[in-house]
Amino acid sequence: MNTSTSTIDRPGQLADSAAASADNAIHRTQRLANSALDNLAESANGLRSGMEPMIDRASVRVSELAHRGADAVRHRSQQLRESADAASARTRGYIVDEPVKAVLIAAAAGAAIVGLLSLFSQGRRRD
Numbered sequence: 001m002n003t004s005t006s007t008i009d010r011p012g013q014l015a016d017s018a019a020a021s022a023d024n025a026i027h028r029t030q031r032l033a034n035s036a037l038d039n040l041a042e043s044a045n046g047l048r049s050g051m052e053p054m055i056d057r058a059s060v061r062v063s064e065l066a067h068r069g070a071d072a073v074r075h076r077s078q079q080l081r082e083s084a085d086a087a088s089a090r091t092r093g094y095i096v097d098e099p100v101k102a103v104l105i106a107a108a109a110g111a112a113i114v115g116l117l118s119l120f121s122q123g124r125r126r127d
Helices: 001-096 099-126
Strands: none
Touching: 001 099
């Protein structure tokens, strides 16, 4: 009877052994997956910490460029203002020195502007 009992137990033992092997394989796979995820998380953290100084430097550089641009605009605006003031002073000086010529130049410029406006308005009426 020993042979029949051992024969009956053998498929159960094989099933238990297969189940144990499957459990063991699952646990090893889980450990490997966890290890891989841990390594990935560490790599991501390392990458992030490596990128932060670059992002900080880029932010500082953009801020510096913005300040330089604003300073350049202010400087150019000041230059234009000074240039306009100088032109205005020259014009006043010319008017004081040559009042008759200044009035004749102004009248001629006004007449030229009126003539151009009338030409453009007639051109639009024809279209």
